[in-house]
Amino acid sequence: MSEAAARIRLQPVFLLHQRPYRDSSELLEVLTVDYGRLGVISRGSRGRRSRLRGLLRPFAPLLMSLSLRGDLATLTAAEAAAPPSGLAGEALFAAYYLNELILRLTERRDPCPSVYSAYSTALTQLAVADAALAPVLRRFEKRLLEALGYGLLLENEAMTGLAIDPELTYDYRPEHGPVQLRAGQKAALPVRGATLMALAADCLEDEPGLGEARRVLRASLDLQLGDRPLKTRQVLRAMKRR
Structure with a gap:
């Protein structure tokens, strides 16, 4: 019997790293409050019509909802938790x-x-x-x-x-x-x-x-x-x- 997916709702996270995955998706590494570092699949987030386009970036506090099973979680929703940090130089x-x-x-x-x-x-x-x-x-x-x-x-x-x-x-x-x-x-x-x-x-x-x-x-x-x-x-x- 396969392991049931754990549902994580609105977890505070920071995006540490991202890279393209398949045609329009991304593989993310995020740091969470309660689960440590997680690998996350973000499906379709590089697509032109994706609501996540421009939201997923480093150093911006985010809230993510995830489905966690096995080694990788799947992103189901995300929103900004605060304005971006404005880091430069x-x-x-x-x-x-x-x-x-x-x-x-x-x-x-x-x-x-x-x-x-x-x-x-x-x-x-x-x-x-x-x-x-x-x-x-x-x-x-x-x-x-x-x-x-x-x-x-x-x-x-x-x-x-x-x-x-x-x-x-x-x-x-x-x-x-x-x-x-x-x-x-x-x-x-x-x-x-x-x-x-x-x-x-x-x-x-x-x-x-x-x-x-x-x-x-x-x-x-x-x-x-x-x-x-x-x-x-x-x-x-x-x-x-x-």
């Missing part, structure tokens, strides 16, 4: 980076409301005119790792459990956490105790601290991402070389 590129992180690090049908919440908050902050992007990205990276069970050790030294000293410099080891250096030792990934404490408290502001936090978070993310690099990082490097 570097903020838009940063938002695509967030999408790629979620697509690479989450599993389908693994409920994680905290990822949805962190993503929604980050998009709102990125859309603020003249907002500093780096603190927004660092907070999201940290919260994503926490939500997936890979949270950073930031408040205690990894080997002794002693509280982090803001006056000391540590060697941050992604597999373990911050390790206090002995006399004469060099750190592969040096980070000040003050930066670790600021990252733990979500109050990074100064440029040196943001740079250290970026390196710590990148190393921790790379540990989970494996050998395949993020496309958004490659594009950014290519743009900077121009």
Whole structure:
């Protein structure tokens, strides 16, 4: 006997990725509040007369009704939940980076409301005119790792459990956490105790601290991402070389 389809009504979602499917349909990857990331078939949405044409786009809060059976859900209805975010320029590129992180690090049908919440908050902050992007990205990276069970050790030294000293410099080891250096030792990934404490408290502001936090978070993310690099990082490097 085949499994009955689960009916999901007006679920808050964000569209992470879409690609053409057959003549006029699309395959979507969406992030939902209650069901995690889902693969969705949107039938006929690329057709000229489709009511969904122009509605299904990234970074716009949506409400979707779905029929869920097996690996893929089928879209049965969709509507806007709020106006589009209005992202542009570097903020838009940063938002695509967030999408790629979620697509690479989450599993389908693994409920994680905290990822949805962190993503929604980050998009709102990125859309603020003249907002500093780096603190927004660092907070999201940290919260994503926490939500997936890979949270950073930031408040205690990894080997002794002693509280982090803001006056000391540590060697941050992604597999373990911050390790206090002995006399004469060099750190592969040096980070000040003050930066670790600021990252733990979500109050990074100064440029040196943001740079250290970026390196710590990148190393921790790379540990989970494996050998395949993020496309958004490659594009950014290519743009900077121009």
